Amino acid sequence: MAEFDLTIRGGTIATAADVTRCDIGIRDGRIVALAEALPPGMRDIDATGRLVLPGGVDGHCHFAQPAGDGSRMADDFLTGTRSAAFGGNTTVIPFAAQAKGQSLRDAVAAYHAEADGRAHIDYAFHLIIADPTPDVLERELPELIAEGYTSFKIYMTYEGMKLNDRQILDVFTAARAHGAMVMVHAENSDCIAWLTERLEAEGKTAPFFHGVSRPQVVEREATHRVISLAELADLPILIVHVSGREATEQIRWAQGKGLRLYAETCPQYLFLSADDLAAPGFEGAKCVCSPPPRDKANQQYIWDGLANGAFQVFSSDHAPFRYEDPQGKKLGGESAPFRTVPNGVPGVETRLPLLFSGGVGEGRIELTRFVELTSTNPARMYGLYPRKGTIAVGSDADLAIWDTEREVTITNDLLHHDVDYTPYEGQVVRGWPITVISRGTVVCDDGALHVAPGQGQFLPCDRPDPAR
Amino acid sequence: MAEFDLTIRGGTIATAADVTRCDIGIRDGRIVALAEALPPGMRDIDATGRLVLPGGVDGHCHFAQPAGDGSRMADDFLTGTRSAAFGGNTTVIPFAAQAKGQSLRDAVAAYHAEADGRAHIDYAFHLIIADPTPDVLERELPELIAEGYTSFKIYMTYEGMKLNDRQILDVFTAARAHGAMVMVHAENSDCIAWLTERLEAEGKTAPFFHGVSRPQVVEREATHRVISLAELADLPILIVHVSGREATEQIRWAQGKGLRLYAETCPQYLFLSADDLAAPGFEGAKCVCSPPPRDKANQQYIWDGLANGAFQVFSSDHAPFRYEDPQGKKLGGESAPFRTVPNGVPGVETRLPLLFSGGVGEGRIELTRFVELTSTNPARMYGLYPRKGTIAVGSDADLAIWDTEREVTITNDLLHHDVDYTPYEGQVVRGWPITVISRGTVVCDDGALHVAPGQGQFLPCDRPDPAR
Amino acid sequence: MAEFDLTIRGGTIATAADVTRCDIGIRDGRIVALAEALPPGMRDIDATGRLVLPGGVDGHCHFAQPAGDGSRMADDFLTGTRSAAFGGNTTVIPFAAQAKGQSLRDAVAAYHAEADGRAHIDYAFHLIIADPTPDVLERELPELIAEGYTSFKIYMTYEGMKLNDRQILDVFTAARAHGAMVMVHAENSDCIAWLTERLEAEGKTAPFFHGVSRPQVVEREATHRVISLAELADLPILIVHVSGREATEQIRWAQGKGLRLYAETCPQYLFLSADDLAAPGFEGAKCVCSPPPRDKANQQYIWDGLANGAFQVFSSDHAPFRYEDPQGKKLGGESAPFRTVPNGVPGVETRLPLLFSGGVGEGRIELTRFVELTSTNPARMYGLYPRKGTIAVGSDADLAIWDTEREVTITNDLLHHDVDYTPYEGQVVRGWPITVISRGTVVCDDGALHVAPGQGQFLPCDRPDPAR
Amino acid sequence: MAEFDLTIRGGTIATAADVTRCDIGIRDGRIVALAEALPPGMRDIDATGRLVLPGGVDGHCHFAQPAGDGSRMADDFLTGTRSAAFGGNTTVIPFAAQAKGQSLRDAVAAYHAEADGRAHIDYAFHLIIADPTPDVLERELPELIAEGYTSFKIYMTYEGMKLNDRQILDVFTAARAHGAMVMVHAENSDCIAWLTERLEAEGKTAPFFHGVSRPQVVEREATHRVISLAELADLPILIVHVSGREATEQIRWAQGKGLRLYAETCPQYLFLSADDLAAPGFEGAKCVCSPPPRDKANQQYIWDGLANGAFQVFSSDHAPFRYEDPQGKKLGGESAPFRTVPNGVPGVETRLPLLFSGGVGEGRIELTRFVELTSTNPARMYGLYPRKGTIAVGSDADLAIWDTEREVTITNDLLHHDVDYTPYEGQVVRGWPITVISRGTVVCDDGALHVAPGQGQFLPCDRPDPAR
């Protein structure tokens, strides 16, 4: 009987540190051997000429997350994890969002009900804490952290979600006490409201003005503020979806002071710009997300931050709304004011190919850095490492085999989400994940799905690395 | 009949630009001539060997301002303006503070009632806006600005006073529309509350911990935030009582970006330090003010900012509470927690001698810069220039004649406020104002008061220079 | 007999601090009285509706300065001071340049010979130290400083002029010991040579490439370096002709650290840009100067630095070469490589109108700041204050009466230099100096010259203010 | 016959990315398998409970490097590589130094003669370019780069070594053209000379004043300058031995601008301080190195830079001189002026234990970061990766087995260099390399040396990663 259930033979494997020509031996869903040459397994995959990467860990995506405004996300766990898998991912970490007045545990339970038996790849949950009552902070949160919900996102904007500074400090205090990681959406709510009202009063309501209502100063202010709160509370935090130069400068400044500050950016800040929000008619709504894409000069600052260390994590912030849908981008109608347009762009399937092509392919970042940003670091940040996020003996056999030469023109037809558009329509990339393996099982291969819903399992998370 | 009511002969006069040997001719309360030699006036003052400066304009002091916590300020307009005059000042700008729910006009009326017939030198009012209702912003404020109340202070901390970001933006909008100057007390309220509770839970309630409850990061955060709000609203503002390096760095950063940002500092950040808050027993309460004095290394940053331009205004922030007084520093008793100690230090009389001695005398700033920081710039910032703030033909004859060689050991006995201590007790200065003249009338001379209450008049303010 | 030789009646006078409606009484060439109303003098000038400013002090201009490359400056003291006077100036400070091997005293003597009996307005000399031998530093320089040559310029580039770091430190040491002010031309010589060779190898020799050969990094590096040398030697210095954002950021950074660093900028960095160097044919040569004009975005950084304090001095750096002249811009022929084009633009006559119109007129700087930057501060920096640089009792009666409403289209015809072009041809300004008075004598008035060469006298300088 | 020549069983292995429990299979000197459990090899080493790391790559050390001043380094390849091995290293990269007038090839040949048959572990050479003649730059250097000498150090100080800015640009041009990595010793030579002369004139010649003669501004200036030169020449460079806050700030600033700037620091900037230079008598000479150790506050900035990315490489800069030796620290006698003291501290054996204990042990850096800084990154930077610098299939079996619990008091007795002191005498560390394996051969084990000189081989280097 073969020593291995599966061998991947002949490929070049990459981790956050190393690029190596070697075979991979898999047994019971885990990697048990890496060697120049391994004996045949029960099944062999020939990866000669291919790149074998750790499956992507998308540390920031939204599936089936209710908003309370009548909108509905186009992807649930079924379609969301399917799309993620086709995009080279083996783990996703969406959000179990607390509503005001709701118990955290109820939110988690509801989210488990959504996910149970429907996921194609493994998943963990970030919590969203929208109502940090004493009971939540002192009882529920410690219990949930102990049970494997060790990271949560808080918002500095959005009605129904936003916390004030005192609440943020209280959440930080609990996170520090119990070893959790806090992710922060940093935009100043009051500024956005003030600007929005003024724009509306001037009749400036087209999708383009969504970006005008959230200029960089609004993000920079909130970034500086939450850095200060974390400095005071003395804990590491992570700023999500950093969009441009001004917030990045605050992040570098804080890192230069020796603060343990982490930051994430997303494809929309590299591959979209304010020009896309200015598309004719209502088309700009397709790119409405927050923070909004900035001008093209800012894209370079984001690339620099990915290359030289301001950012540790690259996520999709997949937030899927259909364009032609009264519960989607057109929630408010055909030419609704930007205020009513659901925020978010789909991207869980395009995240990796876009960064691989624009980053590794164009020589902006190294392959090891690509793996670190898209897989190893999110796993570390959110307590999934070393189970996820690397190719190492003992880790889950979560792998993506890439054809680095395949040139693909991105079109929505090609994608497996349940959204009716992609903001990257027509962009050409070189390099695409061909085969994705989760715990030793081929999830998809050459465009075909090979597993049933339920293949993906829930992952309780350990203490995040920065919180150790 | 003499051409002049009064001549000042033989002195060296200084303005924000020039130091000149010349005589001053005064008629009808105004300066009408500056010349090498003037004919005798009705009255002559020999200023040979003396320095003749524009009377100080103290752009930030509190008299008889109610707090609502049972505390009572030791100085009202009678004693406050008396003390100011003996300290070389001819104008003060205290605050007419709105209480929540109160109309601004009522606050102004109440404050006029306090001041009428009681002041020894001229005065204007800043407003304090604590409740920016639509009626306040849209009706009262424009009317009051038109009537000469063209500057106001807002608070980012203190219950009952603090505004949230949206309120600040609304106040900024009104200020911009009507050409007023906004002064900002920048400390993050939530942070202070959070720290205070933690300190109290640990039993750390001595006056020293007042400083610990308001570390620099708390001031820096609010400074960055309000700079951002002003950047968004596109108006000049002034940050009051900047205390140390961290806030100063934010101010320089904003000025370097080309924002029209002004800043004030005060004697307590040059001549007091956290060591004074650590005085034995309850003595530290004498130096409890907000922001608190920082460590000694920070004093140098403040000096640098005065010398090379980060700060435009040097004020006393005179906030007088008696030490041995159940309505003063001991409001909460003999060893009350710092939270109950009324905030503020007296300083309207010592502001000028301290800066003159430590600044001009020690070679840290030039004499012209001294005049600019203490008289000309506050007059400009608050719409009193050129009536006040300089020695020029046409300006009010508001003058202070200084003996630059007089060495004085500051003791509370020497001072004319109604407070029972000075935080500068025992400090030795060189240079003291001997004779103070308001609109051509000698207010005090060689320690004696020569005018009756009511000599000082209310000054409606013009549009502040930066708001033109 | 009248008390005054001359009175200026009815005007509005401005100093670095004040704007006042008053008459000026002049006797023996000095201002002896400022008053609301003065009795008639021997002569009266009606300045009603006019602005009366201190005559401009151009702290950086080149007249008749030999270069050793066959080029010849178009202006000597006769034409240079004439042009300066018509531009509202009453003092110029050109350079007595030492050649390698030459004694400083010989350089000064030669320069006096040039100036004697030929100047229309008063003048002082900066020295240029190109050969800091021990004899120069230990004997000549102290003697000359004592005689009134209290400032000097050093170069970090230009063959025959440039000093290495050790020489700079030695010059700084001497300046510090004897209380002189050092002005620094900060560009990295080696970088320029390296870039120039590469450009020439690629055939890129048109005037436009002059700018490419001296990018901002070249100026920024030298600026940082000389700031460091001055920090080490512990003396104030002044960086001349700062051109753009990168050097300005270094200057702000140093000022923020508390270093006594001063800086100058010039009209060519506000009103010219790299586009002008790209003019068709050889026309760009007219704007060849060093550092070169930058792109338009950089102009805003320079305006910000003038408005909020990075710069203290605004000079012309008048360096006059004729365009159609084999000893001028066409020294190397009709289409010579940029390397052979003499560096410099004329501007002594246009400096004040350009800044007045673009600065005060456009609301970018205040009138008092205009006076400070163009007259008071240069006088202070170079030891001429309070004799020059202000309107104050006791100061020289050096005045410029401006018609603030006069709209002038700048053309070379209008100007009184001996150059055959102005780089500002066609620019429209509002506000022009109508009458210029030097020590009580009308030098020019309404376009006519009223004095003979020799009216202007040499001014020995006192210790500069920053070096006190 | 066994599949493996050697297996390392039961250990925990760490790379720059991963920490994994697994066995290592070695054949022909290379790692051929990593697996949960491997069959026995010809030889087995039990590493249960131990940490197995990639052997250290010391990217900056000096052996047998002649200085021309009569001094002699205490370590040659025999003792230097022995000491390195006992300190957990398997690769060293010392310097083949060109003398002025010498051909580079001769320098390399002489250095090979020193090394041949004497090294205990593998070695590569950096070149030192002291005389960049056209022949060197255009012929020798390209040839040597092609032969595997792909990195070189240049000096901005030290007579006989230092290059001027033009020479640096020329070296940079050649490095860019041929894909080499330039390391820069950044201190301003003229400043040091100027300060040294002044100190000597004041009789301040004790070892302590070595530090005073090279203050941070001297390092900061050179750092800014060479960053600017590299920005102009558009190539990545590496600043070696960064000592404190000021240079680090320049490095972060450049990285924030997106420049490809790398930096190294060394144990002496973490574990020594200016206090050590102030040791009684002549003892301070033991810590004389350049740049000098700074004050203790600066150590924190260096730790921060190691933790969050300003530095990529941690080297020893081992520069071994005996203390009691007329060719060593006492070259100038028993109490010689600091100028005559040979610069350098020994440290090739203590580098790793100090950083492991103070960094990983104290929680300042992660274990993966330790491996990255001390092994992987130097291998990458200098073209030895993936042969050296990691534990991966295909890489050389260069391993160090650490006892992480062993507590060691560092004394010179313990060390294997040929120096008569260690500056870290008496410092206590936790964690020590027990067994070191080079290409599958045990070099030393439990304090005993197991190989003969000549075991170490020369490593021609590939193109450095940043220069690809």
Ligand SMILES: [Zn+2]
């Ligand atoms: Zn978000």
Ligand SMILES: [Zn+2]
């Ligand atoms: Zn999101």
Ligand SMILES: [Zn+2]
């Ligand atoms: Zn306040």
Ligand SMILES: [Zn+2]
């Ligand atoms: Zn106050």
Ligand SMILES: [Zn+2]
């Ligand atoms: Zn110059």
Ligand SMILES: [Zn+2]
């Ligand atoms: Zn010049």
Ligand SMILES: [Zn+2]
């Ligand atoms: Zn070195």
Ligand SMILES: [Zn+2]
């Ligand atoms: Zn070295």
